[in-house]
Amino acid sequence: WPALAPTIHAINRLKKERNAVILAHNYMTPDIFHGVADIVGDSLQLAIEATHTDADVIVQCGVHFMAETSNILSPDKTVLIPDMKAGCSLAESITGADVRALRERNPGVPIITYVNTSADVKAECDICCTSSNALQVVESFGTDKVFLIPDKYLAANVGNKTDVEVLVSDGACEVHERFTAQELRDYRKIDPEVKIIAHPECPPEVVAEADFAGSTAHMIDWVKTKQPEKVMMITECSMADNVASETPGVDFIRPCNLCPHMKRITLGKILDSLVEMREEVVVDPSIAEKARIAVERMINLKS
Numbered sequence: 001w002p003a004l005a006p007t008i009h010a011i012n013r014l015k016k017e018r019n020a021v022i023l024a025h026n027y028m029t030p031d032i033f034h035g036v037a038d039i040v041g042d043s044l045q046l047a048i049e050a051t052h053t054d055a056d057v058i059v060q061c062g063v064h065f066m067a068e069t070s071n072i073l074s075p076d077k078t079v080l081i082p083d084m085k086a087g088c089s090l091a092e093s094i095t096g097a098d099v100r101a102l103r104e105r106n107p108g109v110p111i112i113t114y115v116n117t118s119a120d121v122k123a124e125c126d127i128c129c130t131s132s133n134a135l136q137v138v139e140s141f142g143t144d145k146v147f148l149i150p151d152k153y154l155a156a157n158v159g160n161k162t163d164v165e166v167l168v169s170d171g172a173c174e175v176h177e178r179f180t181a182q183e184l185r186d187y188r189k190i191d192p193e194v195k196i197i198a199h200p201e202c203p204p205e206v207v208a209e210a211d212f213a214g215s216t217a218h219m220i221d222w223v224k225t226k227q228p229e230k231v232m233m234i235t236e237c238s239m240a241d242n243v244a245s246e247t248p249g250v251d252f253i254r255p256c257n258l259c260p261h262m263k264r265i266t267l268g269k270i271l272d273s274l275v276e277m278r279e280e281v282v283v284d285p286s287i288a289e290k291a292r293i294a295v296e297r298m299i300n301l302k303s
């Protein structure tokens, strides 16, 4: 990207000056993903990496709950997000007060929170999970039922794979809920050879039509390992863009949906963020302390 080279160069220079590291989610655009990121990954990988880095500054290229998770795990580091408005429909669907009410109505039932929630919600839950480890977390309690909040589709998809009754709340990802099983059947009719892989935030009938379902990192691994001739990634658009350059033999058929929150993060804003050392994400220490227990329980689960 010749036009972007000066910005990429300036960001990489400032990273050294500030002893900063850029953690980028798999939904970042390729200029960020391949040009300036130090660590890329799914939500679980980024949460783990936030605990490993020696940097003084973490620039979180993703959405607000991811920056909060980094601050929860590394309270001594400065965590910056290039756009404070980068939110998430799942995180906005539930509050800490909602979780308290849920617990009062259902005493004794473990409450698992998807990582896509505010620190306030994590602080009220027993453990955190991501789409990479949700099944393992659900089964880790040894109970006959658990709540998995707030993504009703992730919860239903996990429930379909286990004997544990997975109780849900009413959130959904605005990107993945828009895919339909009918559109997948229509694509297969046009192109019976295509492999279709989907994220588990999609409705269960969409996942049922797919050849594979997994977190963003698992989807990328699947494409790299299987090297299908043609693949359709039923998820956010940047996924195909990012993996395409690493898998030249694979043809990506691209119906996809953009996440408007992830797309708020741009190279220009990353540069501003490092120049001005803003916007800093700081979780209230009393909330962070409780939320950390839920996130660390997840990280410490043996895989």
Ligand code: 13P
Pocket: 026, 041, 042, 043, 044, 116, 130, 131, 132, 173, 201, 214, 215, 216, 217
């Ligand atoms: P993963 O990268 O953990 O699969 O999460 C997808 C997502 O929607 C993050 O916001």
Ligand code: SF4
Pocket: 063, 087, 088, 089, 090, 091, 116, 173, 174, 175, 176, 201, 236, 259, 260, 261, 262
């Ligand atoms: Fe939230 Fe969905 Fe966007 Fe991920 S893709 S940040 S779950 S709205």
